[in-house]
Amino acid sequence: MRYTVRSMSFDYSSLFVFDAMIAAGVIAASFLFVYTIGRYSIVPTIAALGMGATFAALAPFVGRVPGISAWPAYQQHILIFALMTIAACFVFRRHSYFEPSAMPSKIELAMCAVLIAGFILAVLGSFLPADVVTALSPHMKLLFVDDIQRTLWLVAPVAVFAFMKGR
Numbered sequence: 001m002r003y004t005v006r007s008m009s010f011d012y013s014s015l016f017v018f019d020a021m022i023a024a025g026v027i028a029a030s031f032l033f034v035y036t037i038g039r040y041s042i043v044p045t046i047a048a049l050g051m052g053a054t055f056a057a058l059a060p061f062v063g064r065v066p067g068i069s070a071w072p073a074y075q076q077h078i079l080i081f082a083l084m085t086i087a088a089c090f091v092f093r094r095h096s097y098f099e100p101s102a103m104p105s106k107i108e109l110a111m112c113a114v115l116i117a118g119f120i121l122a123v124l125g126s127f128l129p130a131d132v133v134t135a136l137s138p139h140m141k142l143l144f145v146d147d148i149q150r151t152l153w154l155v156a157p158v159a160v161f162a163f164m165k166g167r
Helices: 018-035 042-058 073-094 106-127 130-135 138-145 147-160
Strands: 002-005 008-011
Touching: 018 106, 018 138, 042 073, 042 106, 042 147, 073 106, 106 138, 106 147, 138 147
Parallel strands: none
Antiparallel strands: 002 008
């Protein structure tokens, strides 16, 4: 689809790139989670994401698990990241150590939703092989795959807790 407005043409098909749609889905799912069932469990969720990412990146036995050993390494890491994050989130939510002491405000919830989505996308981008990274759109590479931005996305959820006050 191509539209011309005042002698400027704009190609709308460039906006609907598959990887951008996945990123939008992750962001929407993060907002849905944070504003519904995750409202009182932001800290356990961020701790579970960190634990899942660390475990998936450093697990030496992933390639020997029956059933997934034939998959490419990046798919194995993504699966282990998802499974470990979900398992850790359930364990952390039930543990009394992570009881909420302050209720986050709506702006803090929105900020945490963006940070959780960015963390997930940065971790997924770190697991992708070089040939898949080259196929990503330039905006996705710039926001989530480059080393500096990925480091910022991985550190930001923890750093934002210094500024959150809650009610």
